Amino acid sequence: MFKPLSVYFHWPYCKSKCPYCDFFKKVQKNVDETSLVKEYISELEYYQNLVPQRKVQSIFFGGGTPSLMNPKTVEKLIETVFCLWKPQENLEITLEANPNSDRPHLFSDLKNAGVNRLSLGVQALNESDLKFLGRTHTLKEAYKSIDEVLKVFDNHSIDLIYSRPHQKLEDWEKELQQAVSFGFKHLSLYQLTIEEGTVFFNKGVQALEDEKASKMYQTTVDFLREHGYPRYEVSNFAMPVYESIHNKCYWQGDDYIGIGESAHGRLNISEQNFAYVHPHISEKLSSHERAEELLIMGLRLQKGINKTHFKEICGLDFDTFIDQEKLHTLVAEGFLIDKPNVLRATDQGFLVLDKLVLELF
């Protein structure tokens, strides 16, 4: 059987830079799409040579703002992928879009290009916070795009950022209520992180205090659980069956390739692990390094780490790799649940996940 492969396209252009965002992006008009497509395709071919025997399980257009791309370009890239690898049956093709008003047929064009899942970056559901977050769209434009996305696509997701400075729990609860009422199949809700090098960081914007942020997080998780969106990853919630195939590949340790400037990839080739950075610069990862990654990423999933799968990927025995004494303490203190083939975090554990991972080494 062919191993699954996920393909990530990075579109590094935005209309303007949001003050919280540290993704690799540039603000540029008149992007030369034809030459970019050429570059993308030659990258794809490079990887095809490396791992010809795979089945594509997902394609993801991320950014940046890939909704600024010409849908024809999207179509061309999808076609190319299909020429190079066999697609899996229920293949997922996601594109990240920003709300906009200047391109009336955008969403249906994207659908026609082959996109079957749309992730809409709304970020806030009130005018003043949209402004604070430096978004180029208004609340009205957001509503309009939401309507269109829900109409055009069967599988959709909304991105929101919360734990904004001074945000009150009640206000966030109202936004949550509203987000749920739209009927998206999937929600990505991120607590605002002040990333180094961003405008917020340089201005000294402070994240919400831990005490409040942890309360807000738990409220969010509980609320969504009750409303039919169980958490499947730290910041991701979905109706059953609508968990994102593509994003899960990162957390489970499946193979993925990254196309486009600054994009990353991971490939397991004849039991050896490689990390790639565009343009296909590779670094061999030791078993230990890959094991660390699997732990960091795997515990982010509600279902936790599958120990058999872990060994298949990095070659190390999970229970030997982990500091067992620490593990027992953390289990006893209610942060982790350890089953014969699975290790996962409890609700209490999710709040301090980074610390748990550090402890387990």
Place this chain on the structure above:
Amino acid sequence: MTDLNLIRNFAIIAHIDHGKSTLADRMIELCGGLSKREMTEQVLDSMDIEKERGITIKAQTVRLEYKANDGQTYQLNLMDTPGHVDFSYEVSRSLAACEGSVLVVDATQGVEAQTLANVYLALGNDHEILPVLNKVDLPSSDTQKVKEQIEDVIGLDTSNAVETSGKTGAGVPILLESIVKNLPAPRGNVDAPLKALLIDSWYDSYLGVVILVRIHDGVLKKKMNITMMSNGATYQIDRIGVFTPKMQDKEQLSAGEIGFLTASIKSVSDCHIGDTITETKRPCENMLEGFKPSVSVVFCSIFPVDSSQYDALKDALAKLKLNDASINYTNENSEALGLGFRCGFLGLLHMEIIEERLQREFDLDIITTAPSVAYHLKLSNGTEMILHNPADMPDLSTVSEIKEPMVKATILVPDEYLGSVLKLCTERRGVQLDLTYVGTRAMAVYKIPLNEIVFDFYDRLKSISSGYASFDYELIGDEPSDLVKVQILINEEPVDALAFLCHRSEAESRGRQICERLKDLIPRHLFKIPIQAAIGGRIVARETISALRKDVTAKCYGGDVTRKRKLLDKQKEGKSRMRQFGKVEVPQSAFIEALRIGDK
């Protein structure tokens, strides 16, 4: 051979910053000891730290040739002395090698605490004292007033006082002339058997062990066989010379002179400061009086941050000890901080200087524990012990008496700050012995436990007096004390390196201070951590570090993995440098910060 009458041996004494070193430089310059080009600022302070802190630690000697108005050329041996109380021991040694002192007083400041302390030391050595009013170039100088102070407070005749400016050089020729006129020539017998005082010794990387001597009788010659009278060890002289301040070889040194010798001596520890050196084949009869051995008054433990640097720390201490016999150290093993050394110093400044030299000259990362003084304990079984390490504190029920060292502290301070100074002294368990006036300034004399002084007293004094108070102290014996050992518990476990000894009345506040600091210094853990201070079994202060509330990355996708892993590796490395107490990890920096003296 120099005629004794043409020699003057003198020390320069002064309160810190009154211009002693600058003035010495001017004298050297005027006598042609160094060309202008060779004069780096303050040539006499040779160590970097001395230059930076502007203080002289080791005594330095310079021989000057001075052609006086009477047409004769005199040999002037000038000894610079350390200006700080911690080094009064070194001052005494320099003084013992001279017959007179030049007392430098800043004419804009007047008499200060160390002026007094140094004068008393000089008088104790039967010195003739020549007062010098310095910095007269400054408009704020008031020579008349300062002369009165010198007469009133010290009781010195100022009729032959000299007015100088180290800055412009004004008055320096007159000063040299007065030294010749007013200070006594040394006495001695050139024909008698060699009798020389070993003033100091140090290790020079080119010459090996160098000994500074003052010849009392006889002549010291090259190739001569000499005997150290304290232990009978004999050596053959290699080189003899003087400092001008450059090293200059001589064929011989005769009675009354000061200079150096080398004699293939292996180690500085073979040279006993204050020893008498004589000629092996024609020894003198009686030894010179010598010096009392220096006593350590302040103690602390020093540990390497990285345990692999233990040997390097050991070597560094040994090297420092070569040229500073007053450092004492023994091995110590701490549960919290591993292998290190318990060290004794002449005082707090001495301790700080050594710490600094370990860090800067030897590039070591070190942790030092809270300083302590030496307590005298009598035990119920009749034995006595000296206690300066909290780790050695015996069960109090076996102790019948505890005594702590006391000092007589002299503080001069402008009137407007007197209130706060008196308050500080009282807070520090001081008892007033005297309160008088020196011009418009008050002079307060207190009896205070030394322990109160080593713990940030000087810093506090400076800050409450806006830097105007001057301060000096001398040890005056031990008195009974109510001593306790305060333990610091992290998550219910006592941490030996944080324990300290102090008077019962301060135990609580100092315990609380450390708990408060640790609260901010120890990162949050997954559980809450009590930090407590305890005396015996009784908790006197408590803080709690609450449990970590939230530590999870919101967004972590395919492009973030590499960065996350590298961050984790870095955190892991940081973790390996933490000290583990039960379940709690304490960063090294927490020890350094928590134990830092005084306010942050």
